[in-house]
Amino acid sequence: MLSQLLKYHRVTKIFYLRNCYPISQFNLGSCRSGILSRSVSQSLHLDMASTSKPYALGFVGLGNMGSQMARNLSVYAKLNGLPPLRLWNRTRSKTEPLAQEIYSEIVSTLEEMAEKCDIVHTCLANDEVALSLYRQFFDTKSAGTIFADHSTLYPTTATLLQREAEMAGMHYLSCPIFGPPAAAKSAQLLIVLSGDVAAKESVEQYVVPTIGKSFLDTGEEASKGAMMKLLGNNCILGTIELLSESFALAEKSGFESGLFYEFIRMRIPLPLCQIWF
Ligand SMILES: NC(=O)c1ccc[n+]([C@@H]2O[C@H](COP(=O)([O-])OP(=O)(O)OC[C@H]3O[C@@H](n4cnc5c(N)ncnc54)[C@H](OP(=O)(O)O)[C@@H]3O)[C@@H](O)[C@H]2O)c1
Numbered sequence: 001m002l003s004q005l006l007k008y009h010r011v012t013k014i015f016y017l018r019n020c021y022p023i024s025q026f027n028l029g030s031c032r033s034g035i036l037s038r039s040v041s042q043s044l045h046l047d048m049a050s051t052s053k054p055y056a057l058g059f060v061g062l063g064n065m066g067s068q069m070a071r072n073l074s075v076y077a078k079l080n081g082l083p084p085l086r087l088w089n090r091t092r093s094k095t096e097p098l099a100q101e102i103y104s105e106i107v108s109t110l111e112e113m114a115e116k117c118d119i120v121h122t123c124l125a126n127d128e129v130a131l132s133l134y135r136q137f138f139d140t141k142s143a144g145t146i147f148a149d150h151s152t153l154y155p156t157t158a159t160l161l162q163r164e165a166e167m168a169g170m171h172y173l174s175c176p177i178f179g180p181p182a183a184a185k186s187a188q189l190l191i192v193l194s195g196d197v198a199a200k201e202s203v204e205q206y207v208v209p210t211i212g213k214s215f216l217d218t219g220e221e222a223s224k225g226a227m228m229k230l231l232g233n234n235c236i237l238g239t240i241e242l243l244s245e246s247f248a249l250a251e252k253s254g255f256e257s258g259l260f261y262e263f264i265r266m267r268i269p270l271p272l273c274q275i276w277f
Pocket of ligand 1: 060061062063064065066089090091092094123124125126129133150151152153177178179180181
């Protein structure tokens with residue numbers, strides 16, 4: 001079962017990049033979670049009143065997802081009187097236009113990022129990239145730094161990063177995200193949180209509604225967060241497969257696909273079942 005999930009994981013990563021689908025409509029009722037019910041601006045002002053420690057925030061990995069999340073974090077930093085959001089991306093030329101637009105400053109190295117920030121968010125392409133960048137962070141020995149990693153990684157990689165962070169006196173949180181770039185832009189992501197409790201609490205206080213509309217806490221093991229992402233992807237791929245088979249069967253049975261689509265809309269009105277068409 002696990003090997004099947006890991007295989008799905010590879011496929012869905014490719015699928016995500018090509019298709020950007022909105023699964024961010026999920027609401028997770030009884031889990032330990034936070035669900036956005038206020039407008040972003042209202043909530044940001046409420047947070048301003050309650051936030052006592054002026055965290056310095058940073059963002060590494062300003063791709064399709066990261067650049068949108070960074071925009072929202074910069075708004076949060078500005079409204080809360082925090083220092084400008086620190087930015088780093090492998091391709092610096094991609095960072096400069098963004099940095100001019102938002103409340104931010106570019107840092108030149110990962111070392112500078114770790115030293116200047118209390119909390120660093122990352123959103124990286126894959127496991128290899130995450131391992132490589134994080135090992136550079138851990139070498140800086142910036143004790144106490146919290147890393148909130150939104151990359152989609154294997155659970156084993158998340159475990160490794162959590163252990164290596166602990167050895168360096170830092171905190172690694174696996175915080176994978178559900179939702180396409182459009183949801184990242186409008187802060188409608190579902191964010192999974194996993195890792196040590198105190199570090200999670202620091203991040204929890206602002207991620208909703210700053211970058212997402214809800215979060216789900218999967219416990220203290222970072223691997224659990226990464227695994228939840230695989231399980232989520234598994235549900236999505238399974239749903240696609242089921243719908244594809246059902247459409248093929250409907251057509252072979254003489255139904256117009258439009259009619260069968262109407263049936264799906266009426267009988268199974270889940271966003272997940274309808275966004276593909
Ligand atoms: N796109 C989605 O719909 C979606 C949804 C949920 C989760 N995710 C997850 O979010 C993560 C990022 O996805 P994305 O769509 O934002 O991908 P992306 O646009 O390709 O961005 C990837 C980021 O990783 C950086 N990177 C790649 N190789 C690197 C290297 N060797 N060294 C340093 N940095 C490197 C890129 O830097 P450069 O700019 O220099 O290339 C870029 O900042 C992935 O783990 C993905 O699975 C994506």
